Amino acid sequence: MKWEGQRESENVEDARGSGGGGGRGLPIGGRGIGLGGIVIALLASWVLGVNPLTVLGLLSGDGGGVAPVQAPAGDSHAQDPGYRFVKTVLADTEDVWTAYFQRSGQAYPMPKLRVFRGSEPTACGQGEAAMGPFYCPADRKVYIDLSFYDTLRQRLGAPGDFAQAYVIAHEVGHHLQNLMGTTANLDEARRRVSEREMNALSVRLELQADCFAGVWAQLSQRSKGWLEQGDIEEALNAAAQIGDDTLQRRARGTVVPESFTHGSSAQRVRWFKRGLEAGDLKACNTFGAEAL
Template sequence: MRLEGERESSNVEDRRSLGGLPIGVAGGGIGTVVLVVLALLMGVDPRAILDGGGPVAPPQGAPEARHAPEQQGGSDEARRFVGRVLASTEDVWTAVFRENGRRYDPPRLVLFSGGVRSACGIAGSAVGPFYCPADQQIYIDLAFFRDMERQLGASGDFAQAYVIAHEVGHHVQAELGIAQRVGEMRARAGEAQGNALSVRLELQADCFAGVWARRAHEARGILERGDIEEGMNAAAAVGDDRLQRRARGEVVPESFTHGSSAQRVRWFRAGLASGDIRACDTFESDRS
């Protein structure tokens, strides 16, 4: 990605120096299969864990390098990268909202290490990056990006940018009232229908990530050769089917909460191809 010289967002809060929160380790651990996460691996919406307010277990046996020195300073390159990507999303969504006669209020992004307290509860790194609608903040442990590369084979700076843009997509949904409406529908739905609604919400966030990429490139020329492939590889890597197969050797489609690899790639590409949020109506589409 071409981000050198781009501005950094002022909406980044770095809590890594706090050393994380004491997060309990549950028995019968999950090894080092971190990633998207305990919740994703088990086919559970991470917010269902967070909303409970209880501790989330980090992966047992996680390498000590998780808190590598280069990721702890307040002015390191990783932090600058996150700040630049977040600033790019601010520029894009401010413009999109303005075009639709609305005002965009950007989220804050909190960097943490090990564990963090949010308005949605206490979370460990095993939950992965998440958006908390209660405080309108995005939470990321930068070690996730290294785990994503080493354990899922999703490497590259644009793969990381895709993750950030996806979480920002959830904030966009909150700003537009979509997340609230879906939450109300899920409260009245059974488990299967609730999971299906969650999948469509997640796929729309993937599509919004594609919209951001398309419009940011048109405005600032941020994409380089291979970036789109990195983004699609990352979207595929965090598909429910791939994560479930990796974690337990079988796929249970009715437990999907984020969508299959093919679905996530398809909706990311839909946003990328159009640059238009109207192309991201996963709820009215016949194909999820």
């Protein structure tokens, strides 16, 4: 991915020197949505046999990959390659979605992206690095501890810069869902349906964000031509490695489909590819699809 030298977003906040804080952990679902979101928590919960929401915040990753574990102190943060990478990818999502919305005569309210280390207070609660990247609808911000990229590469078997770009595009996809009212609708449904039914709705939400990421990938490549051989495969591999069935099988050797909250590996790959091939958000109606 030829990302060096591209425009960097001004909507990125670096909170790595602010200290963060403790807390109870971030509510998940309509109030706080993550891609890796509960990846590590899921691994632990399926081993322990408990609800994944109860183990969020228990684990933390190391650094590495494009984004180093410990960013340089002081003013050198601005030159941190991992920091510049997320700024560059976010800038491209801004360009793509601004142009997309303009074609239908609408404005695109851009999200902020906040880089933190360890833990960070948000409008959705206390965010923790162990949750992976997440989007908070209440403040319209994507949150990421750059050490997640090392978890993605080393522990989950998904290396590559475009795998990392897919993570950001997925979280921005949740921002699109927030703008469209989808997130609020699911929050309302949470009060009316069973846990099993809510899990099924959560799967559709996550698969739609995967599809939105695929749409971004196609439109981005069409405008910039910055993808290289193997980049799309990196994103598809990342989608496969964080499928619920793959994580469950890795954790304890069994798969429990009714507990899925993000979708199977095959589903995540399928919906990313659908968005990639269509290049249109209209192709991403997971909530209207009979089969995922």
